[in-house]
Amino acid sequence: MASMALVGGVPVAVAITGTHSFLLALTKDDTGRIPFSSASVVLLQETTKLLISIAFSLSSRTWSVSTSDWVYLVPSLCYALNNNAAILLQRHMDSATFQVLCNFKTVTTVLCFYLLLRRTFTPRKWLALLILFLSGTLNTVSGFQLHATEWNPASVFITPIGVVGMLLYCFNSGFASVYSEVIMKRNPEPFFVQSIKLYFGGAVINAVLAAISLHSPADFFTGFSDLTWAIILTQAINGIIYGYVIKHASNILRLFIVAVSMLLATATSAVVLGAHLSFPFLCSAAGVLAAIVLFNTAAGDPKQKPKHSKHNHRNTLSNPNAHHHSPPPSPTKTV
Template sequence: MIVIENVGSSETCPPLSKRWLRSARWVVLLVLLVFIYGSHAPLIALTKIDGHIPFSSSSCVVLIEFSKLLISLSTLLGTGNAHTLRTSVSWTAVAPYAVPALLYSFNNNLVVFMQAYMDPSSFQVLSNLKIVSTALLYTSCLGKRLRTVQWLGLGFLMGAGVCHSYSSLDLDNPDGGEDKLSSRVHITAWGLLMVLAYCFISGLAAVYTERVLKSQRLPLSLQNMFLYIFGVGINLASHFYSSSAEQAFLEGYSSVVWLIIAGQAANGLLMSVVMKHGTGITRLFVISSAMLVNSVLSWGLLGLQLTPFFLLPVLMIGVAVFLYYK
C-alpha cells in the first residue's frame, strides 16, 4: 500500500499530485491482479470436456513462462535498457533466480502428488496456512517488524480464507453410495506433512524472490528475464518428462486456453512489480481477495450457488485490510 504523507504548503502540491497518481496506479494494478487471479479457476472450468481438461497443463505452463520471457525482453529493449545485458549478465547476478524457479516448480508438482494423501477440499482449507508461513518468513528473513494490529489483520485474512474454503466443502452428498465415499473429507499424516511443506515453500519462494528483486539494482524487466529463463527451462524439462507422447504440444487448445495463458503471463509480470516495489504481504491480500472474484465469476459463468455465508469472508477481508494498512 502507498502511504500518503501530509503536505502543508502550496509549493508541495505537485509532489502530492504525483503521490495520488502513484496511488491510483497501484490501485489499478492491484484490482487487475485480483481479477486475473480470481478468473483463473473459472476459465479452466470452462475449458473442461466431460470433466477433464482437453489440453496439456504442462505445455500451458511452458507457454506462460515463455510469454513472460518474451514480454520482459521486449520491455527491456523498448525502454532503452538493452545495454544492461552486456554489463549485468554474470553468474553471480543470474544464479539467484534459479532458486525461486525450482521452488515454484517443486510446489506445482507437490500439489498434484499430495492429492493421493488428502482430498482437494482439505488442501483448500489447509493451504491458507501459507499466510502464516509467509508472514513469519517475511519478518525473520527480511528483518521486517509487524505491529500487533497487523498480525491481527493477517489472522482475519487467514480466517477469511478458511471460511471461504469451508463454505465450498461438499460434506453432504445426497446421492450417497460410492460418490459420497469418494468425496469424503480425509487427510493422512503424509498429506498433512506435505501441505505444511507446501505452505512453507510457498512463503519461502515469495520472500526469497522479493529479497533478490530488491537487493539488485537492475531493471525489473532484466530481473524477470533471468527468472523466466530458468522457468522456461525447468518447466520444459518437466513437460517432456511427464507428458504423454500421444498428445501433441498444442492439442486441445482453444480461445479460452489462450486467454488463460495471456492472463497468467500478465499476472506474473504484474506480481513482480508488487514484489519489487511493494511487499509479499500485499501479494497475500491479492490472493485472498481473488477468492471472492472467483466465487462471483463461478456464480455468473458456471451457475454455482452463492450462500449468505459468502458475506462472512468478504467482511473479514475488509477488516483485515483495515487493520493491516491503517
C-alpha cells in the same frame, strides 16, 4: 511511476486471479477432466512471461550478467516444484481438503517475510493478518456450498504423506515468494531485466519437467482450445503484475490481492450457477475488508522509528514498514 503502475495493475491482478478457476472449469470435458497437459501450460506461461520481459527491457541500458545471477534459479526451482506438487498432492487427499489447507500459504508467507526480511509487525497488524487467514479459509469452505457434489464429508481424507507434503508445499510457496522479494529489492536493476533472469530459469526447468511428463512431443498441444490460450496469456500477465508488486511493494500486498480475488471467484461462481451468496461468504468478505482496514490504519511501532523522523508515518499495504529505511538484507545473509 511505480505507484501509478501498482494502482493500475492491482485491479487487473484481482480480476485475473478471481476468474482463473472459472476459466479452468469451462475447459473441462464431459467427464469433468481438464483435457490439456498442465506441464505444457505452465511451460508456455513461463515462456510468455520471459518474452514479455524481453520486449519491455530492450531499451534498457543496464543489462548485465554475473555469476551472482544464480540466485534467480532458487525461486524458479521452488515455483516449478510447487506447480507440479499441486497435482501430486491431490492423490493423497481429497480436493476439498487441499483447497482448505492451501490457505496456510498465507501463514507461511508471513512467517518467511518475518524471518528473511527481518520485518516486524505491530500486534494490530498480526491481528489483521490472522483475520485475513481465517477469512480466506471461511471463503474456501463457503465455496463448497455452491458445488454440493464436491463437498461430501464422507469423502474427506488425507494420508501421512499428504500432511508432510502439504507442509512442505506451503512453506516452499512462502519461501519462494519472499526470497524473490529479497533478491529483487536488493538488486537495483530494472524490473524487467530481473524478470528475464527469473523467468529464463523457470522456462528451462519447466521445459525439462514437460519433457519428462509428456509421452511424446505430439502430446504437447493435445486438448488445447482458445480458452487454454486465454488462460496462458492471462496467467502470464498476472505473473508479471505479481512480480512488480513484490519488487515495488511487498508480499503482504500480494496476500491481500489474493484474498480479494478469492472472494471474486466465489461470487462469480454464485452468479454463474444462479446461487445465493451464503452467510459464510458474507462473513468472509467482511473479514477481508476488516483486515484491509485494520492493517492499513495500524500505527507504526514507535520503538522502530528512526530518531530523526519528525512525522508519524502510516504503514500501508504497499509498504508495511514505511518507517523502516534500511535496505533489505542480502540473500546470503538472510536465507
